[in-house]
Structure formats: structure tokens, C-alpha cells
Amino acid sequence: MDRNILAEVFKQIIEGRDFADCKRLVNVKSDIACFIPAGCPYSMATNVWHCDFWNRLWLARLNGEKRPSANIYKDDWHVPPPEEWLTVRESFLANLNRAHQMTTDESFEHAMEDDDKAMEKLTQIAIHTAYHVGQIALVKRMAKAEMKTR
8 A cells, every 4th residue: 555545544534524533523521521322332432542542552563662561352441531531532642643644754664574564554553543433423422412311
């Protein structure tokens, strides 16, 4: 895959095209972010945390950094309390921008075996994030609607 195409994919995920941009999407108060609507297994906050959890793992691999200590089979669906929401939100946005930046840097520095492997990992980040951005948008809409009726 061409890096310019992948950069555009990240740009569309971050800035939105047919949907809200990521920053606006997660710009909600903690009461909405941490609310679990009826019929949903997770809150917005948990979905955002989960997405960022994997992005942090994959970015660490791309950059040759030590992997964040976590049990990936136990910790990837953390339920952030309201006081963690701002940190979760900012980490998600920062790491998504970090991945995008990797696609636009001239030097394309990474610690993977070759550029193809790095592009594959960045593609994984983009696809996984886009998948969860859709969920986050739906959970946000459901949470706001349900909270209005209370």
C-alpha cells in the first residue's frame, strides 16, 4: 500500500468525512462517556480505552519501544471511571495522531523488519480504529438518548 493512501485513510478517520471527526466525537462529559446504554456491553469510555490500548501496543511495536505492561486477554476492556475519562480521551487522540504522523513523515522511521511490515501494522491500527469509531458514535447516540429520558 502506498503511504499517501494510508495517510489519507488516517486523515479521514481523524477528520471525518461521512461522520463526525474523532475529536468532536469523543468531546463529551464523563457522565455520557461512562454511561452504558441498555443493550450495550460497553460505554463509550470503554470502547475508546480498548481502541487506544491496542493502538498503544501496536505503536510500541512500530517504534521498538517496550510494550505497555498489560495482560492483553484481561486488560483490553478496561472500564474507566469518570475521573479517568479526560486522560483516556486525550491518549486516544494523541496516539491516533501519532500513527497518522508516521504515515506522513518523510523519513518513515520505524523498528519493523521492513517498510511493508510497518505499513501492515499501521493499516491494522487504521482498520481497528475505524471499526471502533463507528461503535463509539453509536454508543454516544444511544447514551445521550437514554439519558434524556431519565
